[in-house]
Amino acid sequence: MMTEGRDFVSDSEVKKDVTFGHVDPENRKEISDYYGFEVVNKFSKVAEETTFDKMIDYRQEQMRQGCLRVATAREGKDLIATSVVVLKDMADGRHTLGKEIESNEAFAAGTFILPSKRGSEVAKRLATEQEKITEEAGKKSILTEIDYNNSPSMRFRMNKMGYCLYGTKIQDKDGQELYVYRYKKNLENPEDVGPRDPANQPPWVEKIKVGELKIHDSEVNPDSPPEIFISPDNIKQIQVALDNNYKGVSLISPELDFSNEKDKPLDKNYIVFIKD
Numbered sequence: 001m002m003t004e005g006r007d008f009v010s011d012s013e014v015k016k017d018v019t020f021g022h023v024d025p026e027n028r029k030e031i032s033d034y035y036g037f038e039v040v041n042k043f044s045k046v047a048e049e050t051t052f053d054k055m056i057d058y059r060q061e062q063m064r065q066g067c068l069r070v071a072t073a074r075e076g077k078d079l080i081a082t083s084v085v086v087l088k089d090m091a092d093g094r095h096t097l098g099k100e101i102e103s104n105e106a107f108a109a110g111t112f113i114l115p116s117k118r119g120s121e122v123a124k125r126l127a128t129e130q131e132k133i134t135e136e137a138g139k140k141s142i143l144t145e146i147d148y149n150n151s152p153s154m155r156f157r158m159n160k161m162g163y164c165l166y167g168t169k170i171q172d173k174d175g176q177e178l179y180v181y182r183y184k185k186n187l188e189n190p191e192d193v194g195p196r197d198p199a200n201q202p203p204w205v206e207k208i209k210v211g212e213l214k215i216h217d218s219e220v221n222p223d224s225p226p227e228i229f230i231s232p233d234n235i236k237q238i239q240v241a242l243d244n245n246y247k248g249v250s251l252i253s254p255e256l257d258f259s260n261e262k263d264k265p266l267d268k269n270y271i272v273f274i275k276d
């Protein structure tokens with residue numbers, strides 16, 4: 001069994017003064033620090049009908065019931081990142097953080113890293129810890145949802161952590177339609193949708209360079225090639241691809257993947273979809 005509040009060991013790729021730990025459900029100050037960090041950084045918002053203190057009580061109850069776990073990264077005493085996992089509904093039946101999950105699933109409900117600390121190994125360490133929390137709770141897969149335009153998060157979850165895009169959702173945000181994509185990683189069988197180990201993925205960038213992998217601008221159908229790519233802006237095309245048994249596995253970005261090419265083969269980010 002895991003001890004609440006334990007540290008998980010840092011490795012050499014993370015700056016030496018970064019320590020990782022878990023928020024202890026019995027330590028109200030730690031809960032207040034983690035939630036305050038999210039609020040100050042505008043990653044969470046205290047709803048008008050409640051107060052910060054009431055939210056801490058509520059989070060504490062959710063953590064005590066084992067519905068929610070929070071992993072943290074600190075430099076000295078200061079939080080630099082937090083990462084939340086939802087494990088189940090509350091005892092009264094309410095969905096924890098509004099996340100609907102099956103009994104064998106967990107939900108990666110939000111990782112926030114201070115902008116100046118991004119691009120290090122911190123995200124990977126926290127996401128790996130989310131997977132450990134999920135496994136320790138006896139669950140088989142971890143899900144997450146990401147806005148269509150949150151490229152760093154999509155690239156991080158697919159290209160580095162091996163999640164696949166398997167669903168779409170349209171949400172109302174301030175009266176506007178917001179596209180959200182659903183991702184999952186099967187922890188029992190990470191290879192369930194093709195080569196899910198990011199290190200073993202086919203060389204998509206090379207395939208694009210030699211013209212083997214092309215933008216799919218016609219309607220996806222059962223005869224479409226087994227590897228195609230579609231813009232994250234195009235939710236309709238993505239839904240048709242999912243209906244035809246494709247799964248999204250990688251975000252390709254012209255600035256990052258073709259940084260040395262004067263004439264870039266892509267003018268914006270695209271998601272690679274594959275089918276079994």
Ligand SMILES: CC(C)(COP(=O)(O)OP(=O)(O)OC[C@H]1O[C@@H](n2cnc3c(N)ncnc32)[C@H](O)[C@@H]1OP(=O)(O)O)[C@@H](O)C(=O)NCCC(=O)NCCS
Pocket residue numbers: 110111112113114117118119120122123124145146147150151152153155156159160253256269
């Ligand atoms: C999402 C988040 C936790 C990832 O942490 P991170 O330290 O940025 O992660 P990494 O650097 O390991 O991975 C991000 C990848 O996206 C890439 N990226 C950054 N901006 C990008 C862009 N505009 N388009 C495409 N890729 C982009 C990065 O270069 C990196 O890829 P690379 O390592 O192959 O170069 C962090 O960006 C964050 O805290 N974002 C704000 C909160 C948030 O959106 N959380 C997720 C909510 S669902």
